[in-house]
Amino acid sequence: MTATGRLRLARCVVDEGWPLRRAAERFQVSHTTAARWAGRYRKHGPAGMQDRSSRPHHQPGRTPAALEERVVRLRREHRIGPVRLAARCNIAASTAHRILVRHHLPALAACDRATGEPVRRFERARPGELVHIDVKKLGRIPDGGGHKVHTYNHHRCHTALGGRPPISRVNNAPDQYT
Structure with missing residues (x-):
């Protein structure tokens, strides 16, 4: 529950006189939780509805x-x-x-x-x-693909073209296989 919900529950029980079980059922909490928030409201008022630290007040076994x-x-x-x-x-x-x-x-x-x-x-x-800046230098990849393309087409190139891989001409690029 939020602090606002706790305050509303506590006011219903303390100020308006609702039975604990009815308020607990209305706010969907157990009756012990409703009793806890109502008791804190009686003792501390609206300030008692805030979350408290679960840290112990003292540590007798501390070094x-x-x-x-x-x-x-x-x-x-x-x-x-x-x-x-x-x-x-x-x-x-x-x-x-x-x-x-x-x-x-x-x-x-x-x-x-x-x-x-x-x-x-x-x-x-x-x-x-x-x-920090990372710089990546791109390698020279020939027209028509790099190593993997030529490896993949190796068998087809050697059988269909008599051993010479296909040449692709882009922007009148010079023939790299002659």
């Missing part, structure tokens, strides 16, 4: 900030990957990798070996600053 700082510091100082970081910090390699991603540290393969800075070869300040 402590001090350990995260140590992982990031070791990565910058020694330029080592998540497996070696995990061994030094006594954490799982997946945890070390997730910390590096959270702090926007790229993979070692994407970094310059000498400086440790990420290599971004095609970044430009504005669109169109870097233009």
Whole structure:
């Protein structure tokens, strides 16, 4: 349901006194959903009808900030990957990798070996600053077709014309077979 639909459902239940099951049937939702939106409307008003984030309010199992700082510091100082970081910090390699991603540290393969800075070869300040053009050079195809045409007609040419392929003259082009 959209925020407008939720608001209409909640107003029917709270303001107009509709039974929950009747409102749920009218708006084609379950009665528990109708009860949820009516409860939010009572508690928060029209602002409670907007979508809320499903992100948890707190993460009791998250890696402590001090350990995260140590992982990031070791990565910058020694330029080592998540497996070696995990061994030094006594954490799982997946945890070390997730910390590096959270702090926007790229993979070692994407970094310059000498400086440790990420290599971004095609970044430009504005669109169109870097233009790439592909040029295609067309080959010389003789009148009457190229290799495939002559290969296809090979048998017919040698039998019907005594071994000489047919000549096509376009705009008085010189004979290429004489």
